[in-house]
Amino acid sequence: MTLLREAFLDRVRERGEYDTQQEAERAARVVLALLGAHLVGEERAELAARLPETYALVLLSPLQAAEPLSAERFVRATAAWIEGATDETAKWDVGAVFSSVADAAGESLTRRVLLQLPVGYDLLFGHPEPTV
Template identity: 75%
Template sequence: MALSWDAFLAAVQERGQYPSRREAERAARIVLGLLGAHLVGDERAELAARLPATCVLVLLNPLPAAEPLGPDRFVRATAAWIEGATEETATGDVGAVLSVVAEAAGEELMRRVLLQLPPGYDLLFGPPRQI
């Protein structure tokens, strides 16, 4: 069963140490939108099914990425979408969101998701870290 939106955001807020739920939600929507642009097929649908309904809309609706972004470019793209963000803060944003996604997905699905992404994304799905 998928997490509730409240539980998902609470986990993101805790891991990202955001002072408000609004900041956690902003990071979640941006990171999930970028991730959704990089995933296709069954893995994207299965991942969406394990996330809250609000996440599903964000994950399934983006236009496909013109080219796959490597992990560093994914972090830079996240920073570009978050007002006032730096690569360092965006690294924490990505880790806060994707670590919750990874837990919801489970090991087997995450293995298949990572096969669709450029090398190095496994580090982005770990606990938040600072550069």
């Protein structure tokens, strides 16, 4: 495992308070795949460039959302993809991954990413402030 990947996963594991690296890995993969389906263009590519290669490839997977999910529906979709998850645990998973992504992205890129997403994602990213 590369140092960059390990550091990112450690951050997700710490923030998600996961018992194992595998739990953090599962959350990161599911959340980034769903996020990637909602982003387009320069922001998607720039965000991928700031993530470890493994997770950049997940973010860039060819999934494309039919319609943008509200923050609440994003959390529900995450719960549906993680075995045994509830909406509450999925919200925790999303927050752990998104806050780690925001750290990797930096403030400017995080703001631009949030502009592509429906209202409400700012809280999931740990940035409860207007993005406009």
